[in-house]
Amino acid sequence: MTLVEISNLCLWSAVAVYALAFIAFTFDLARRSAEVTAALDAAERAQLETAEERVGVLANASSTTVSPIITNDGVARGKTRRPADDDGVEQPAARRSPSLRIGVALTVIAFLLHLVADVTRGIAAGRVPWANMYEFAMTGTLLIVAVFLVVITRVDLRFLGTFVIGLVTVLLGLATANFYVEVVPLPPALQSAWLVVHVFVASLGTAFFAIGFALSVVQLMQGRRERKLGVVRSAQPAGRFRFLLTLPNAERLENLAYRVNIIGFIFWTFTLMAGAIWAERAWGRYWGWDTKEVWTFIIWVIFAGYIHARATRGWRGSRAATLAIVGFSAVMFNFVVVNVFFKGLHAYSGL
Amino acid sequence: MSRPSDHIDSAAPAPADGINQPKLGFVGWLRFLWRQLTSMRTALFLLLMLAIAAVPGSLVPQRSSDPNGVTQYFTDNPDLAPILDKVQMFDVYSSAWFSAIYILLFVSLIGCVIPRTKHHWLALRSKPPRTPARLSRLSAFERRSDDSGATAEALIDDATRQLKRQGYRVERFDAAGSASVSAERGFLRETGNLVFHSALVGILVTVGFGGGFGFSGQRVLVEGQTFVNTLLDYDSFNPGRFFNESELAPYKLTLDEFGVTYETQNLDAYGQAIDYRANVTATSPDGDSTEATIKVNDPLRFAGTDVYLLGNGYAPTITVRNPAGDVVFSDSIPFLPQDAQLTSLGIVKVPDGLAEQLGMIGFFYPTQAANEPPFFSSYPDLAYPVLILNVYSGDLGINAGVPKSVYALDVDDMKQLTGGDTGVDSIELTPGQITDLPNGLGTVSFDNVAANPSTENYAGSVKRFASFDVHHDPTQLWVLTFAILALSGLITSLFVARRRVWVKATTGADGTVALEYAGLARGEDPGLEAAVAAIAEAHIPTPVPTEPEGRITP
Numbered sequence: 001m002t003l004v005e006i007s008n009l010c011l012w013s014a015v016a017v018y019a020l021a022f023i024a025f026t027f028d029l030a031r032r033s034a035e036v037t038a039a040l041d042a043a044e045r046a047q048l049e050t051a052e053e054r055v056g057v058l059a060n061a062s063s064t065t066v067s068p069i070i071t072n073d074g075v076a077r078g079k080t081r082r083p084a085d086d087d088g089v090e091q092p093a094a095r096r097s098p099s100l101r102i103g104v105a106l107t108v109i110a111f112l113l114h115l116v117a118d119v120t121r122g123i124a125a126g127r128v129p130w131a132n133m134y135e136f137a138m139t140g141t142l143l144i145v146a147v148f149l150v151v152i153t154r155v156d157l158r159f160l161g162t163f164v165i166g167l168v169t170v171l172l173g174l175a176t177a178n179f180y181v182e183v184v185p186l187p188p189a190l191q192s193a194w195l196v197v198h199v200f201v202a203s204l205g206t207a208f209f210a211i212g213f214a215l216s217v218v219q220l221m222q223g224r225r226e227r228k229l230g231v232v233r234s235a236q237p238a239g240r241f242r243f244l245l246t247l248p249n250a251e252r253l254e255n256l257a258y259r260v261n262i263i264g265f266i267f268w269t270f271t272l273m274a275g276a277i278w279a280e281r282a283w284g285r286y287w288g289w290d291t292k293e294v295w296t297f298i299i300w301v302i303f304a305g306y307i308h309a310r311a312t313r314g315w316r317g318s319r320a321a322t323l324a325i326v327g328f329s330a331v332m333f334n335f336v337v338v339n340v341f342f343k344g345l346h347a348y349s350g351l
Numbered sequence: 352m353s354r355p356s357d358h359i360d361s362a363a364p365a366p367a368d369g370i371n372q373p374k375l376g377f378v379g380w381l382r383f384l385w386r387q388l389t390s391m392r393t394a395l396f397l398l399l400m401l402a403i404a405a406v407p408g409s410l411v412p413q414r415s416s417d418p419n420g421v422t423q424y425f426t427d428n429p430d431l432a433p434i435l436d437k438v439q440m441f442d443v444y445s446s447a448w449f450s451a452i453y454i455l456l457f458v459s460l461i462g463c464v465i466p467r468t469k470h471h472w473l474a475l476r477s478k479p480p481r482t483p484a485r486l487s488r489l490s491a492f493e494r495r496s497d498d499s500g501a502t503a504e505a506l507i508d509d510a511t512r513q514l515k516r517q518g519y520r521v522e523r524f525d526a527a528g529s530a531s532v533s534a535e536r537g538f539l540r541e542t543g544n545l546v547f548h549s550a551l552v553g554i555l556v557t558v559g560f561g562g563g564f565g566f567s568g569q570r571v572l573v574e575g576q577t578f579v580n581t582l583l584d585y586d587s588f589n590p591g592r593f594f595n596e597s598e599l600a601p602y603k604l605t606l607d608e609f610g611v612t613y614e615t616q617n618l619d620a621y622g623q624a625i626d627y628r629a630n631v632t633a634t635s636p637d638g639d640s641t642e643a644t645i646k647v648n649d650p651l652r653f654a655g656t657d658v659y660l661l662g663n664g665y666a667p668t669i670t671v672r673n674p675a676g677d678v679v680f681s682d683s684i685p686f687l688p689q690d691a692q693l694t695s696l697g698i699v700k701v702p703d704g705l706a707e708q709l710g711m712i713g714f715f716y717p718t719q720a721a722n723e724p725p726f727f728s729s730y731p732d733l734a735y736p737v738l739i740l741n742v743y744s745g746d747l748g749i750n751a752g753v754p755k756s757v758y759a760l761d762v763d764d765m766k767q768l769t770g771g772d773t774g775v776d777s778i779e780l781t782p783g784q785i786t787d788l789p790n791g792l793g794t795v796s797f798d799n800v801a802a803n804p805s806t807e808n809y810a811g812s813v814k815r816f817a818s819f820d821v822h823h824d825p826t827q828l829w830v831l832t833f834a835i836l837a838l839s840g841l842i843t844s845l846f847v848a849r850r851r852v853w854v855k856a857t858t859g860a861d862g863t864v865a866l867e868y869a870g871l872a873r874g875e876d877p878g879l880e881a882a883v884a885a886i887a888e889a890h891i892p893t894p895v896p897t898e899p900e901g902r903i904t905p
Binding site for chain 2: 182183184185186187188189191192194255258259262265266269270273276277278280281282283284285286287288289290291294295297298301302304305307308309310311312313314315316338342343344345
């Protein structure tokens, strides 16, 4: 087998294992929903005095935060002691559900396959594996998973697996099916050290924005649920997406999304500047409103807006989250639509 | 007031009380408008407007980056294009509406940055605030006690030293029975914020005004040709507003040879160019010569200008003789590449020396691969070069002195003599061949310029040309400096935590000292609680770890 064949085989295997990991993560969310339903039924049947006890039992049995259910949703408002850390993301590993653990394990396996695919592609090509759309998609998604795996060792965001790994599976599958190109040598325009720096940092920025995007989506769902609850004031939580009750509250999600997104923003700023330096060397001007430059600028401005929104009264919360989602959508648009359909100097899709 | 009133860290607005406001005078209105303009909400709105306004420039070709695309757009959309042109859609980034947005944004930015700078300057010189009475009400709070016999003052001395080492500014507040230290850190956060925004203003000003001092010029050179860095010798020239012709250093640049390496091993990329080399000789105005190679990512920095290699192609050498055999035209004409296999299109104009003015539209195929027309090229190097010429006679339209593009032939006043519907075959030549022009006008030859011309090996039989961009931009380094300042400012403003910390020691009745540690975040500060816990731990270590196993500190 040639290196390229090994790379392709590993990549398709990685896609398959990511898909399995996605299923496992989804099972975990379904299980959370089921447990919430059961706990609420139990709480409804019982007197409010005993609710605390049942919740205690539930908290022991379940993976992450059941305690915030109580404090957030008034099932037993005022009856439970607020846990020391009400974020609910700092639970001992022992309580994680089997499906969640399988999901993480499969993600690690898929990541390793993905890494081998990426490295062998680079060796086969004799250069960095991010010189066309296919390779960029491969390395970019690899970095999304890498960032995700690093982040969950520091903050328990395993529940994001469904969103992040789902996104990666779709992106990688589509890119492999549609953008695949054989290994070809670099055209003279790409023969520069800036290819290594500029494109890699762009992928890294994209990876952080992707995690921020997933967090912002969950934040919006959580925020909607919390607002509904505030209006109705009923003991019965919103019917759909009951697993949300086991996740951190919207404010906590927003803080996490912000921290991830500002790292992405810094990488994006660097990408913009490194790109300008490279453009000066290759095209004789550091900025010329090429279509790709325009969209990189637009994305930068959107995320600058996001950071300002976080600091503007009335914009923190759902509106800021919407901006982060719009920003990541623009990143995807910049990658797919601008590369494939727009005319410009960044004509390196290889398609 | 340092921050805009709608900043999240500013005090919440007082609820509307329904009392009639006093009537605003002219100055009052100005102040009101200024407040609005410098508010966070306006800045945010302008940022989003800027993002949206930048979009059309990627959908419609722009004169600045793609002038040919604009011409094509006018041809393809004759009804729509003039309307778009009226609203400056082909010059989005210099349009009135785009400029209005970013100028307003920067005015808003400056209006926000100046008062904040003033406030920050004062804050840098003020002392940390007095220790609050009830520290336990703050979000980050730790408690310890000390029964070693040390006095409250001594313990606070320790804490003060410890905080100072960590970069806090400290101030002691002692009272009877208790001692405390108030500490503050993270002023770099606001400094970074202000540096970032000021650097953006710097970039805008440098680009806006400084850009006017530079120039850019384009020149096509065929192998062997020399160009002198003077206004006349450029094919096209774009001076900045404040550019002065005398600034051009009259150096010479000769294209000695243009080399291309094609991929021949990898069948997936067979014939793909993997290296372009323009070997040039640059001669300074003083007469010092240096040889250099200009490559795509490797410009020549010479005599205050940067010379970039932008394009290349073939320049067939064509000679036209009159019926008597005298040469009336002989030149290497740059043909513009039309595809990856370098099928090239060029125009030959013979204004003098023949019975009629002559124009020829030429197609050049470096490796002609078809048995019969339509011809095509299958490889970009010279394996079987063929030149096809369609001849026109009549008025070239250049006598009136109106400048005409050398890359286009206006055939309105000309008669086609070969090719097309004329029934006469187009002229077809390989290097070294000569043939008669129609109507007994004379002869045309496609000259083989190789050192040893041969029909077996056409390598080097046709000259190549390279197109160069010559730039001079005195502000580039300034823009880079501001960009680096902006990036460092940004990193500082997003990651340095600004916080206040207090440590208070109170001596109890039994002689033990109760210690309280509290922190207050000023702005984003996810690590506050951990920081306060660490300060307490370093000050009075707890004998048994109280943190549960597996606790993860964000």
